[in-house]
Amino acid sequence: MNYEKELLKAHKKYEEKKYEEAVLIYDNLFCKISNPTINLIKEYAICLQKRLRYEESLKLTDIVLLKNPNDADMLLNYCICLGKQNKHAEALELYERILKFNEKYRIQIGYYAYLLGRTGNYEKADYYYKIALEYESQNLWYISHYAFFLQKLKRYREAEMYYKKAIKNDSNNSWLIKRYAFFIYEMSGKDSAYLYYKDLITRDLSNYNYYINAAELAIISNDKDIAFRFLCKTDKLDKPLVIEIILLFYWGVYFICKKEYEKLNDSIKEMSLLRKNYTSYIDRDLTDLEEYVNNNFDKFQRKLYITIFNIMSTGVK
Known part of the structure; x- marks a missing residue:
């Protein structure tokens, strides 16, 4: 059969960066095409990464790299796929492979800076963040992640400047708001951070991210009753499947903290069932929570935490 019309439609969606629509078409077509072109494989691989x-x-990317080990698009795709799964050292190696044959490569150069920072190459990371912001001065991902990077280096005045710049231009970004709340927590204490969330919630009572992120802050602050109240406030809110799974993960963390293991088991069962209906990786910034877990949970609790994290992020294998 000739699938030219469908492929053209998918390609157009890809070029328009409508990856969700493109991947639906590719999902249906790819298995029907006996000899897909390299460009088709690349587009489908990138769409899958975006979703x-x-x-x-990664499986599709391997096919392309087997034929052309220096395909920069696919090396970058591989880098992002690994980095998003917290395999930062491996991801870094792939980006540096690109730079070996093209030292002026600038696509996602801010992500390279991020990987350098996550692997302890702080001076080099700072250098490449600055290059990234020279190259794309309005890239809010670069701006916000540079702010977080500066915070970790305790360069607070600079960090605050970049946080405020990012929030001014992207005030609904839940990751950015969460990171800024933790910045306030670090600078001024938990009460100031709670006030920040209270103000946000007053302005948008239906935003489930505010309650979940505030609950995470409360867990880390050892305010278990406050965490409970924030989590409960999401009960009557409409939530997509991915948020239902994330919320069950945080309930799981709460039950581990409280050592309420029967309730934890109920959450695990429900989360496992829901996870079967969601095929994508769930990427969640747990930097602060994992530090809390490592410092406060005993060996048994840490094992339980790893269990619920694995179910949330990738599902039951």
């Missing part, structure tokens, strides 16, 4: 379906994307 957080990293393992599937």
Whole structure:
């Protein structure tokens, strides 16, 4: 059969960066095409990566790299797929492979800076963040992640400047708001951070991210009753499937903290069932929570935490 019309439609969606629509077409067509072109494989792989379906994307990327080990598009795709799964050292190696044959490569150069920072190459990371912001001065991902990077280096005045710049231009970004709340927590204490969330919630009572992120802050602050109240406030809110799974993960963390293991088991069962209906990787910034877990949980609790994290992020294998 001739699938030219469908492929053209998928390609157009890809060029328009409508990856969700493109991947639906590719999902239906790809298995029907006996000899797909390299460009088709590349586009499908990148669409899968954009939809957080990293393992599937990596398999297609391998096909292209087997034929052309220096394909920069696919090396970058591989880098992102690994980095988003917290395999930062491996991801870094792939980006540096690109730079070996093209030292002026600038696509996602801010992500390279991020990987350098996550692997302890702070001076080099700072250098490349600055290059990234020279190259794309309005890239809010670069701006916000540079702010977080500066915070970790305790360069607070600079960090605050970049946080405020990012929030001014992207005030609904839940990751950015969460990071700024933790910045306030670090600078001024938990009460100031709670006030920040209270103000946000007053302005938008239906935003489930505010309650979940505030609950995470409360867990880390050892305010278990406050965490409970924030989590409960999401009960009557409409939530997509991915948020239902994330919320069950945080309930799981709460039950581990409280050592309420029967309730934890109920959450695990429910989360496992829901996870079967969601195929994408769930990428969640747990920097602060994992530090809390490592410092406060005993060996048994840490094992339980790893269990619920694995179910949330990738599902039950």
